[in-house]
Amino acid sequence: MNLEELTGLPPGATDHFRGEGIEELYPPQAEAVEAGATDGENLVAAVPTASGKTMIAALSMLSAVQRGGKALYIVPLRALASEKKEEFEAYEEFGVTTGVTTGNYESTDDWLATKDIIVATSEKVDSLVRNGADWLSELTCVVSDEVHLIDDRNRGPTLEVTLAKLRQLNPGMQVVALSATVGNADEIADWLDAALVDTDWRPIDLQMGVHYGNALNFDDGSTREVPVEGSEKQEAALVRDILQEGGSSLVFVNSRRNAEGAAKRLGQVSSREITEDERAELADLADDIRDDSDTETSADLADCVERGAAFHHAGLSSTQRSLVEDAFRDRLLKVISATPTLAAGVNTPARRVIVRDWRRFDPSAGGMAPLDVLEVHQMMGRAGRPGLDPYGEAVLLAKSHDESEELFDRYIWADPEPVRSKLAAEPALRTHVLATIASGFARTRGGLLEFLEATLYASQSSEAGRLESVTDDVLDYLERNDFIEREAPRASGRSSGSPRERERDSSGDEADGSNDGPFTSAADLAEQQAAKREETLEATSLGHTVSRLYLDPMSAAEIVHGLERADERPTALGLYQLVSRTPDMYELYLRSGEDEQFGELFYEREAELLGDAPSEYEEDRFEDWLAALKTGKLLEDWAEETEEETITDRYKIGPGDLRGKVDTAEWLLGAAESLAAEIDSEWTVAVREARARVEHGVGEELLELVSVGGVGRKRARRLHDAGIEEPADLRTADKGVVLSVLKGEKTAENILENAGREDPSMDGVEPAGIDVDGADTGDSNSGDKAAAAQTESDDSQSSLGDF
């Protein structure tokens, strides 16, 4: 199908696409258009990665906008949100505007309401639905990218429920679901009342194969010699082989350590194939990486990068991740070894993809479990850049002939697994049931069940009554914790109930008519059931707060109980441990030996912890408690200005993990603050302070200073050491002192200006000797020395409790 044949797009859109070099639609795209993508028809497109799924979405959204509507594009990752934003912002040249909203992107409701296309993560959309954003009801088109993630145990239910709610909110709305090729795209299409485009067509050839011995055997029967020389590993041979043709490669492994180890070894391969110019650019890139964070992980990464290789996993900071991704796309980096982060994330194609490890440690399976076919296909789909590579190659590694055969059967010839809803899992249900009640989507038990019936879970579930019984358990839990109130309807049974639920009544009792059998007991039962369906559900004020804050109700319950139990003002550590033991905090596991170490810490500081510790004899629960204490201690270290490197070293985590923990704690403590206010706790201020300390990573005495723009944890400490204790001091302090503390004139001027000083200019000011003004604390150390001293004294990792 030719671009000219498209109708219903905004004027200028066709020219825009032609400007991008698009003349003709790919077959799946044409098929989507024929199925009504540009006419507002529902559509499920199950096509491989990089086969132009975004174009299908774009055509649907643009035609919807042209008809005067508004479109929403749901992505699974924040990184994808910014990627799509860049892409869609180009539409502004013909007058279609784009806005993004994710947890950390700035966005206000009125601002979004003016945009034609909005990009958001599924959680953010869920939150918007809960908080009743007005513009949601103006949507005429919703695109859900990577919809197969409904299968994900943690985040799938959110997407599923969100889609169901959006559909209930806007009955005529177009739904376009983009999926990887999965086993049951037809079921998803059924659920969404959508047409189905299901194909494995790809714009460039993808050859899949298995490397064994010295040969690479492809699925089309062809073979390529790739000899393994000397003691090198298979992946090294494969990387070298394709690099000599000028192609880069992507190696998927199953652990962070393996990713780092492989990158180190592959650096020896890649460093032989880079030019002098590239070497210089790589050195710059390595410096950028070192600048971002001075931890061991960064240093290792920088060392690899200098040789043209890199590793990629969630322990990297987001800056480092995008530096690596960009450099790889620019062909500067020749090879990346990565954990599966990269397969799901932003687009980073390579000529050759090597799936080295196809098994992964899975505690629930009791050991190593094979990866899903879907997952391996997602990785393999990263092979080949349309228009740039002649073809893509995806290679699995086998160590024996048998394994080679197994890999062909298991992954290359195999179809991906079907997508199964995970909504019935209790943690998911408890969150979404509360949200559904709080946002007024359901006001009776029957209404709730009716809503749940519209989910994929219900359409896939064969086990009758399962959803209902789990729902009842969840309702009990929510009522027990004071999040909802339930009220039985008046005994008369068939009365119409309260006025506001009348709207639901007509559809809520459809099953009853057939029950007028001769046996009164059956009729009684039916009546009882009908009565139960009319039970009213209402969120309490606390329940509304929990739902609005986007907390797991269980987290909220834990925090509320913890605060209620506190007789004295809680310490920072107490609060950090409290939020760390909620299910919303991603767990930090205890390593061997650490149970003892943290057991000791526990006895030392038991009094600070909120609520009752589980008995030591309940091993599992006690261990969880200690694990939370470990996380809490990490946060306390951070809030006591411990160096980043000391922390990453002590807890054996990457810089990205530290940021992640701090972010989550900040969010949870913010929520805890609202909860404290809600229950009239007297510790609201303590919570706020603990949150502020985590946010900035500083001690209590620096909180005022860090509120000045341009002053972070390090500068604040140095200023404080120099006797400048609060923003007001900055306005009167001797400029020489300020300059010597802050280094750099521009920084100093900028900070003084932010502090509201009238004459921030540093012209002609000489730095004063630092020890001139240390009088206040009697401590003449510069911040540098103090920081250095701290690092040194922290070197003994074995005793955590002694500072």
Next chain:
DNA sequence: TGAAGTTTTTTATAGACAGCATGTC
């Protein structure tokens, strides 16, 4: 006896969304 080299045992294991109100070194 002790440094250096080799084999065996032990150990550990992926990912990352959200509130709210603005900005690190």
Next chain:
DNA sequence: CTATAAAAAACTTCA
């Protein structure tokens, strides 16, 4: 119940 790499420990070798 499954794997694998790296680190640590145990053991061997040789001057």
